[in-house]
Amino acid sequence: MNATELDVRELPKPKKHPTIFATYEALTVGESFILVNNHDPIPLHKEFDADYPGSYDWTYLDKGPREWRIQITKRASTPLPRILADTHALSQTDAKNGGAIWNLEPQQRDLDSNLIWLPAGDSIQTHAGPDLDVLVHVVGGSGILNTEAGEVELTAGKLAWLPRQSQRGFTAGPEGLAYLTVHQRRQSLPMSIDMP
Numbered sequence: 571m572n573a574t575e576l577d578v579r580e581l582p583k584p585k586k587h588p589t590i591f592a593t594y595e596a597l598t599v600g601e602s603f604i605l606v607n608n609h610d611p612i613p614l615h616k617e618f619d620a621d622y623p624g625s626y627d628w629t630y631l632d633k634g635p636r637e638w639r640i641q642i643t644k645r646a647s648t649p650l651p652r653i654l655a656d657t658h659a660l661s662q663t664d665a666k667n668g669g670a671i672w673n674l675e676p677q678q679r680d681l682d683s684n685l686i687w688l689p690a691g692d693s694i695q696t697h698a699g700p701d702l703d704v705l706v707h708v709v710g711g712s713g714i715l716n717t718e719a720g721e722v723e724l725t726a727g728k729l730a731w732l733p734r735q736s737q738r739g740f741t742a743g744p745e746g747l748a749y750l751t752v753h754q755r756r757q758s759l760p761m762s763i764d765m766p
Contacts, residue, residue, distance in 0.1 A: 573602035573641060587614060591678070594618075594626070594642060602643040604631065610638055618642075621676045624650045649678070660685055661710030661726075661748035668692050671748075683752045688713065688742035696739030704732040704753040713740055713747035724749070 576593050578586045593603055605611070610633070618626055625646035632639040655672050672685035688694070688711075696716045706715075708728045715722040715730060716739035722730065724740075724747065732738050740747065 710748035712743035
């Protein structure tokens with residue numbers, strides 16, 4: 571079966587990647603399309619690796635200089651289950667600064683997730699959470715979860731639920747505090763990291 575061509579050279583830049591991914595999503599397993607571009611689409615290849623690792627093939631048919639042709643084949647009906655990170659290893663980090671040390675990267679997803687590291691004694695001030703429920707899994711260190719009605723002790727292995735809009739704050743213990751957040755995906759905030 572001949573693969574159809576998708577020539578994106580004349581498309582406006584904001585429409586290129588959405589058009590390419592929509593074309594890919596419409597394929598059935600085993601089908602291909604040939605992407606035609608005026609440069610090597612390295613950022614697009616990285617997006618495919620983030621969203622569909624192991625479930626697609628990327629084969630260069632022509633490598634420029636004026637025309638790049640890549641055959642993209644769907645190998646699986648959905649993105650494949652995979653290991654994203656080793657939270658135990660990440661929680662042992664020697665990072666001096668707090669913040670997100672890992673986050674969920676695939677663009678095509680329904681969840682958001684971040685691994686947050688707070689150095690010893692650091693804190694996130696008590697604040698009202700977003701309008702969604704958040705699961706917090708403590709993967710290293712210890713600390714305190716500050717709530718509207720008191721404190722909750724956090725130690726490695728504890729799994730906490732933060733109901734939507736509930737008051738929450740975090741204070742790291744003497745070894746620091748590493749915790750994984752998981753919640754429904756929401757629009758990006760103007761902040762550089764997402765701390766529930």
